[in-house]
Amino acid sequence: MNLTTPLAERMRPKLLDEYIGQEHLLNADASLRRALDGGMVPSMILWGPPGVGKTTLAYLIAKHLNRPFQSLSAISSGVKDVREVIQRVETAGMFQEKGTILFIDEIHRFSKSQQDSLLGAVEKGTITLIGATTENPSFEVISALLSRCQVYTLKEHTKTDLIQLLQRAIEKDTFLKTKTFKLTELNALLLLSGGDARKLLTIFEIIVSTFQNADTIEINDDVVHKNAQQSLIRYDKEGEQHYDIISAFIKSIRGSDPNASIYWLARMVEGGEDPKFIARRLIISAAEDVGLANPNALLMANNCFQAVESVGFPEARIILAQCTLYLATSPKGNAAYMAINKAQITVRETGNLGVPLPLRNAPTALMKELGYGEGYFYSHDYPNNFKEQEFLPDELIGKNFFKAGSSAKEQEIGKSIERNWKEKYKPNE
DSSP states (O other): OOTTSOHHHHTOOSSGGGOOSOHHHHSTTSHHHHHHHTTOOOOEEEEOOTTSSHHHHHHHHHHHHTOOEEEEETTTOOHHHHHHHHHHHHHHGGGOSSOEEEEEETGGGSOHHHHHHHHHHHHHTSEEEEEEESSOHHHHSOHHHHTTSEEEEOOOOOHHHHHHHHHHHHHHOTTGGGSEEEEOOOHHHHHHHTTOHHHHHHHHHHHHHHTTTOSEEEEOHHHHHHHTGGGGOSOOTTTTSHHHHHHHHHHHHHTTOHHHHHHHHHHHHHTTOOHHHHHHHHHHHIIIIIGGGSTHHHHHHHHHHHHHHHHOTTTHHHHHHHHHHHHHTSOOOOHHHHHHHHHHHHHHHHOSOOOOGGGSOOOSHHHHHTTTTTTOOOGGGSGGGOOOOOOSOGGGTTOOOOOOOSSHHHHHHHHHHHHHHTTSOOTTO
16 A cells, blocks of 8 residues: 555454454454444444544455445535445345445435435345444434434543554554664553544554654653644544544543533534534433522523524524523532432342332232232322432432532422431431
């Protein structure tokens, strides 16, 4: 391969067994790997952050199954391009033994009508669709298409994955293997990569290019900061700092800093970020970080999303700014977030515990004879619409998932729980 080709492109694996990472999908016992080894592949959406190998995996799947492979980018393609590919596949018909895989990068950028154009071919099996997206497919892929696809979530590369990728590049790349490397420190390199393999190799290539006449190159944190960091200081909605900026934005809101919150919002607006992506994160922040301390925050955030969807840029920036400042200056509480986390851990640890008989539905005479619904008290028949009774499985009686935070509203909720349940729950402790 030509050395003018970026290192990340030169290092794309040629075989599925050379692919590094995503063991939850590709190890011997994983469902996707079993399907591939069985010669089958469903239409699918590969969802994950930039640089985790979505495009590479799609290509390797086609190669592993010896399937024809067609590729489109949602940025530059439209309905016409999709239909041309489908028509070519249909025309080939009997002349090709196995179904064509159509890979669509950034499928979330396709409009509803563009996604609609895929439905018939996917349903008939004319093509096997593999779509790649960095955005939640539940929001960005139409339900009709999503129901015909299996969604596979790809994870950020681990530290071990990234080091393995780097070592393979040094050992296998035509240019790099002519050099001697001393890798004395890798923390800065790994941190700047943010789990993105493409970014890791790009940074490494930038560093190597500054020492291109040297036979021995030492890589340490100081070298990385001096030679690579300045090349990466810009917002890029395609992934370079996409997740770093949104992280700073949410943490500034959580930290009740309106000035920093509005600054990071401006960075995203100026960088051309999708306003719906920002609005969705505001909804999450309203529930996770403000929560019961100010229940109106979720209403504000949800209305913000609807307004942004209706208005679009440039005016949407004002709506986003209003919601951002409202959340940043709201009292904070994460009791709901912590409660569901604690409850999910308990569910995983205890499994599917039986529903107590008084709480079970009894639509038939047999169920009533078996005691379903017996002993249940209808709360509205009692003073203040409350009657103390047991709602948890026997194994969890007395388990307390909700703990009030320090905000006035959460403390008020905690006191209300204590009044009703007396000694059973102590949410304010």
